[in-house]
Structure formats: C-alpha cells, structure tokens
C-alpha cells in the first residue's frame with residue numbers, strides 16, 4: 001500500500017477496488033488484507049471475498065494471532081440477500097454472490113456499533 | 128449343518144459390509160463458542176454409543192481441538208445411519224488471551240489456551256473445506272443469531288454445497304427465540320432443542336437420519 005505515516009497521526013484507511021482485487025490470487029488478497037490490518041489499518045474491499053477466501057482468511061488469521069501483538073480481525077459485510085434462488089442462479093452463472101462491501105480491521109481497534117442489511121456503523125480507535 | 132450356517136453367516140456379513148454399510152458420513156458440528164456444540168456431541172454419543180466426546184464448559188474455547196467420535200449408529204424407523212461426529216471449537220476471527228485471565232487463569236495458561244484455540248479454529252476451517260460431508264450448525268437461541276461469523280460460516284457451508292441442519296439450542300432458557308433464528312436463516316430448516324435437558328432429541332435424530340443418512 002501507500003507509504004505509511006506515523007500511526008500516532010491517525011488511522012489509515014485503504015479502500016481497495018474490485019478491479020484491483022480481480023487481478024490477485026486468493027492468497028495474495030489475504031496477504032494484502034492481513035498486512036494492512038497488522039499495520040493497524042482499516043481495509044475496505046469494494047467487492048468483498050468469496051466464501052472460500054473468507055474461510056482461508058479466518059484460517060490464516062488464526063495462525064498469525066500472537067499474544068500482546070495481534071488478536072485477530074474484525075470483519076463486517078452486509079448480510080447476503082436472503083433469496084436462495086438468486087444465489088443458486090449466481091452460482092450456476094459462475095458469479096460470486098458475495099460482491100458486498102467488506103470492512104476488515106484489527107480486532108483491538110474496531111468495534112461494530114450497529115449493523116443491518118443496509119448499514120454498518122463501526123467505531124475505530126487508535127492503537 | 129453347522130458349517131453351512133457359518134458359511135451363510137459369513138457370506139451375509141461380508142455382503143452387508145460390502146453393500147449396505149457405506150463409509151460413515153463425517154458430520155461436523157459447527158457454531159459460535161458456547162452454543163452447546165460439545166453438550167450436543169456428548170448427548171448424541173451417549174445416546175448411541177454409551178460414552179462421551181469431551182468436556183463441556185462455560186469457559187469459551189474449552190474445546191480447542193476437533194474431537195471425533197466414530198461410527199455412531201443412529202437407528203430411525205428400523206433403518207440405521209452411521210456417522211462420525213466431529214465436535215469443533217467455536218469459530219471466531221479473534222482470540223484474546225487476556226479474556227481467559229478473567230476465568231482465574233495464570234498468564235502462561237491463558238496464553239497456551241489461546242494458542243491451542245487458534246490452532247483449533249484453523250483446523251476446523253480446514254476440515255470444513257476438505258473433510259466433512261455434512262454440517263450441524265448449533266446456535267444458542269437465547270442470543271442474537273445475526274452475527275458476522277454466523278453469516279460468513281453459513282455462506283461458506285452453502286458454497287461447498289454441504290447439507291446443513293441448523294439447531295436452535297437452549298430452548299429451556301426463558302430468553303430463547305427459535306423464530307429469531309428462522310428469520311435470520313430462512314433458507315435452512317431450523318430444529319429447536321435443549322441439548323442440556325435432552326428436549327426434542329427425537330426430532331433431531333429424525334432430521335440427522337433424513338439429512339445425512
């Protein structure tokens with residue numbers, strides 16, 4: 001990502017476009033997210049991750065948690081639209097049904113205040 | 128005569144292992160910490176095999192490694208279904224060892240416990256992608272089911288096309304609301320139960336046989 005300033009100045013937010021993510025392999029996406037989050041940044045993905053990538057993100061996060069250093073992540077996306085038919089259709093057409101804005105941050109710095117189908121409200125604190 | 132019956136016996140035994148007894152389906156029990164996964168796994172194991180899977184506890188992350196109970200034979204309507212049940216640690220995206228300190232633990236113990244917990248969750252995610260044939264997703268019906276981890280996990284399970292049964296546990300509690308779970312995940316069947324009290328286990332076993340048999 002861009003040059004990192006002194007974290008005391010504030011909280012860095014990286015907004016990553018779907019276009020940029022499209023060019024990356026799953027593990028590259030996960031690495032990019034975790035590197036950002038471990039630096040204390042909030043990472044916002046325009047198009048989110050596929051279920052398989054989410055599962056790998058959890059797995060890799062777990063292997064990197066270490067006492068007094070990294071507690072893991074907080075991740076929020078809008079809930080998937082609950083029309084089962086549509087998601088089957090999406091899958092048949094080879095489209096990921098998870099193209100939803102996703103916010104990921106360090107667990108000790110981000111707290112979800114409110115969440116529903118259309119709104120995510122989070123409190124971000126400095127380290 | 129004896130020889131013939133013996134022969135007949137062994138032929139039919141061989142035939143039954145060859146044809147009717149398929150490999151047991153491996154059923155993973157997933158869900159958030161404290162939902163009652165181990166309590167349920169133990170009840171299923173005790174009801175059908177006579178012994179338990181592992182310790183239950185109000186301290187989160189008591190189950191830190193996936194535990195397996197193999198060849199659990201469940202009989203429904205004269206039919207037998209054989210499953211391996213895998214009790215997993217509760218899936219989470221964060222583990223903070225200092226939370227264990229609140230449960231009267233020394234720092235060393237708390238750190239070890241959280242390390243085991245993270246390994247267990249990583250393993251459970253791996254199992255979900257590679258090694259399970261079906262999922263029982265346990266939720267505490269007295270708490271909000273609409274969390275990021277639940278939504279994400281159920282999405283992951285759906286994307287693998289695994290059969291999934293949602294269990295609304297702890298219906299013995301006053302704050303329990305099964306409807307809240309049905310509303311959150313209307314695309315799946317939700318079965319109410321109390322794993323602790325053993326309420327509605329008959330329906331749970333019927334559904335296990337139906338979904339995973």
Ligand SMILES: Nc1nc2c(ncn2[C@@H]2O[C@H](COP(=O)(O)OP(=O)(O)O)[C@@H](O)[C@H]2O)c(=O)[nH]1
Nearest residue numbers: 161162163164165166183184185297321322323
């Ligand atoms: N009231 C009530 N408590 C339950 C029920 N099932 C489990 N519990 C309790 O919930 C806590 C967590 O149970 P456990 O099986 O260890 O949860 P796990 O973390 O999902 O494996 C324990 O204190 C259990 O006794 C239930 O049906 N009703």
Ligand SMILES: [Mg+2]
Nearest residue numbers: 164165189190
């Ligand atoms: Mg457990």
